Amino acid sequence: MSYYKIENLEQYFKHYNKSVREPRKFWGKIAEENFTWYQQWDKVVDFNMAEADIKWFTEAKVNIVKNCIDRHLAKRGEKTAIIFEPNDPSEAALHITYNELHQRVCKMANVLREQGISKGDRVCIYLPMIPELAVSILACARIGAIHSVVFAGFSASAVSARINDSECKMVITSDGGFRGNKTIDLKVIVDEALEKCPCVEKVLVAKRIHSKINMKAGRDQWLEPLLDQASDNNVAEIMDAEDPLFILYTSGSTGKPKGMVHTTAGYMVYTAYTFKNVFNYEENDVFWCTADIGWITGHSYILYGPLLNGATTVIFEGVPSYPDFSRFWQTIEKHKVTQFYTAPTAIRALAKENIDFVLKYPLKSLKVIGSVGEPINEEAWHWYNNHVGDRRCPIVDTWWQTETGGIMISPIAFVTPTKPTYATLPLPGIQPVLMDEKRNEIEGNQVVGSLCIKFPWPGIARTIWGDHQRYKDTYFSAFPGKFFTGDGALRDEVGYYRITGRVDDVVIVSGHNLGTAPIEDAINEHPAVAESAIVGFPHDIKGNALYGFVILKETGETRNKENLAKEINQHISDHIGPIAKLDKIQFVTGLPKTRSGKIMRRILRKIAEGDYSNFGDISTLLNPEIVEEIKEGKL
Numbered sequence: 257m258s259y260y261k262i263e264n265l266e267q268y269f270k271h272y273n274k275s276v277r278e279p280r281k282f283w284g285k286i287a288e289e290n291f292t293w294y295q296q297w298d299k300v301v302d303f304n305m306a307e308a309d310i311k312w313f314t315e316a317k318v319n320i321v322k323n324c325i326d327r328h329l330a331k332r333g334e335k336t337a338i339i340f341e342p343n344d345p346s347e348a349a350l351h352i353t354y355n356e357l358h359q360r361v362c363k364m365a366n367v368l369r370e371q372g373i374s375k376g377d378r379v380c381i382y383l384p385m386i387p388e389l390a391v392s393i394l395a396c397a398r399i400g401a402i403h404s405v406v407f408a409g410f411s412a413s414a415v416s417a418r419i420n421d422s423e424c425k426m427v428i429t430s431d432g433g434f435r436g437n438k439t440i441d442l443k444v445i446v447d448e449a450l451e452k453c454p455c456v457e458k459v460l461v462a463k464r465i466h467s468k469i470n471m472k473a474g475r476d477q478w479l480e481p482l483l484d485q486a487s488d489n490n491v492a493e494i495m496d497a498e499d500p501l502f503i504l505y506t507s508g509s510t511g512k513p514k515g516m517v518h519t520t521a522g523y524m525v526y527t528a529y530t531f532k533n534v535f536n537y538e539e540n541d542v543f544w545c546t547a548d549i550g551w552i553t554g555h556s557y558i559l560y561g562p563l564l565n566g567a568t569t570v571i572f573e574g575v576p577s578y579p580d581f582s583r584f585w586q587t588i589e590k591h592k593v594t595q596f597y598t599a600p601t602a603i604r605a606l607a608k609e610n611i612d613f614v615l616k617y618p619l620k621s622l623k624v625i626g627s628v629g630e631p632i633n634e635e636a637w638h639w640y641n642n643h644v645g646d647r648r649c650p651i652v653d654t655w656w657q658t659e660t661g662g663i664m665i666s667p668i669a670f671v672t673p674t675k676p677t678y679a680t681l682p683l684p685g686i687q688p689v690l691m692d693e694k695r696n697e698i699e700g701n702q703v704v705g706s707l708c709i710k711f712p713w714p715g716i717a718r719t720i721w722g723d724h725q726r727y728k729d730t731y732f733s734a735f736p737g738k739f740f741t742g743d744g745a746l747r748d749e750v751g752y753y754r755i756t757g758r759v760d761d762v763v764i765v766s767g768h769n770l771g772t773a774p775i776e777d778a779i780n781e782h783p784a785v786a787e788s789a790i791v792g793f794p795h796d797i798k799g800n801a802l803y804g805f806v807i808l809k810e811t812g813e814t815r816n817k818e819n820l821a822k823e824i825n826q827h828i829s830d831h832i833g834p835i836a837k838l839d840k841i842q843f844v845t846g847l848p849k850t851r852s853g854k855i856m857r858r859i860l861r862k863i864a865e866g867d868y869s870n871f872g873d874i875s876t877l878l879n880p881e882i883v884e885e886i887k888e889g890k891l
């Protein structure tokens with residue numbers, strides 16, 4: 257019996273039970289039957305949750321890119337691996353076959369080696385959504401270099417912080433990128449970032465927008481001529497199952513971003529398996545995930561998951577609103593997309609526009625539609641179901657995280673009955689539990705609690721780069737022996753999960769995780785600011801928006817508050833990126849603090865939401881009078 261594909265609900269329960277009772281047999285069989293290995297493992301899993309020490313497929317030898325590309329060549333060499341849909345729809349789309357992808361990745365891998373990159377070196381990739389991004393990632397993985405992709409919307413200081421944290425030797429970037437009717441000058445941002453990055457020796461620059469840029473002698477080189485000269489003969493590195501594959505930074509509750517480390521074999525098995533099942537992937541499907549490859553969703557479900565299954569995957573350079581709001585639907589028609597995977601924030605933004613934008617396109621090719629990144633509200637769910645999925649395509653509301661590597665709780669298309677706003681059931685191998693405030697597991701159904709996972713799965717991140725203690729503290733200490741997700745959830749009467757949102761200091765704005773701490777740090781660096789606190793509040797399109805409470809220094813600041821608010825936002829934009837800008841700024845004289853000095857965000861959240869009904873217990877506040885003042889200032 258094979259466990260790789262779940263055909264119906266009964267089989268789901270069978271596989272699920274097997275994965276809980278005999279996880280080693282379950283994952284061992286999947287790994288053995290669906291991938292090529294240089295050498296088999298001795299243990300399927302070896303772990304100590306208290307120490308946050310988790311290993312899968314110990315001692316196995318493998319190369320993930322051999323599994324993504326080389327092994328498909330005999331059967332699928334002329335099949336399209338990547339469809340590149342450019343920002344401007346009048347520019348021709350590219351169809352890159354598995355043979356061509358192989359050739360491009362081998363050349364790039366040789367360029368990297370010639371430029372001094374070898375196994376274990378970190379390479380920062382700061383590129384727009386162009387084929388070079390996929391090729392660079394795969395070339396790193398082929399030679400065992402650890403890729404650290406930084407989303408091309410981050411500012412110079414965010415880029416330099418990430419480069420320095422993992423001491424990248426090289427940066428791969430481009431002259432710039434297209435985004436709707438704008439261009440973004442990526443190389444200018446890299447130049448500024450690198451002023452503070454002594455570890456970077458080389459910069460490779462792809463050409464995209466043909467802008468004039470500075471090339472620093474001895475450091476910067478154009479990528480194209482190097483690729484032209486490179487051989488397409490490349491021997492892949494033999495990697496250990498637990499060798500790091502990549503680092504991807506995610507927000508945390510302190511200012512420093514967390515470099516989540518994913519390793520090779522477990523991530524490979526888990527992304528391939530979840531892709532195949534959740535989306536009901538079949539051989540001739542065309543899969544389109546609209547995320548940016550700079551986020552985990554893009555890593556796992558634009559690149560690795562689809563390519564591991566020999567699929568055709570779309571890389572979309574543009575935005576949903578350019579040239580008009582029908583771009584997604586037009587692109588689905590154009591490439592006959594069968595699975596479409598996007599975020600609630602995009603759905604809400606498009607649902608607000610004229611319905612004709614979507615009705616113009618019959619979207620008959622679609623069979624499954626997905627959602628990821630934040631809870632999907634009921635209205636958006638129905639709009640997506642009625643107008644995109646035509647009530648015919650199941651919606652897979654997939655809950656997971658950068659830390660989990662792949663989808664954790666989600667309907668399996670055509671297997672799990674869906675329910676609006678519910679991520680439904682855990683995938684095989686995933687053992688979710690809800691915990692109460694006393695750290696006890698909550699049994700039974702119709703309950704709410706903090707969502708934890710009590711047994712390791714192959715895709716879990718293994719550590720935070722350079723800081724295993726922080727990994728332990730963040731994920732394994734709140735509920736000893738369990739992985740704490742930072743999310744709250746409820747379990748309904750049949751055992752379906754609904755994710756209710758973050759229970760920590762992370763706010764999800766337009767699907768982007770933003771830690772409030774780094775934004776506060778950035779604001780506090782403004783010379784006029786003494787202190788600040790950021791909270792999220794509900795927003796129609798973005799899901800959440802940011803509300804900042806700012807205390808100014810007592811220097812007789814007489815400047816116009818409006819200008820100051822603009823300056824503060826500019827400051828945030830420069831330090832973190834425009835995605836972290838505040839929608840509202842309120843200047844206050846104090847913040848509600850507990851006796852131990854912690855800001856009571858719960859109260860600020862209520863004020864930001866305009867809900868003054870019940871602030872709960874404020875007896876531990878040092879300065880309860882400030883609550884009235886802030887409230888009145890807002891009114």
Ligand code: 6R9
Binds near residue numbers: 552
């Ligand atoms: C994949 C990804 C993780 C956080 C996660 C949760 C939220 C993601 C969700 C969802 C409700 C869903 N989240 N998917 N909440 N329903 N289907 O988004 O990773 O960027 O690390 O964000 O996103 O709060 O904890 P990441």
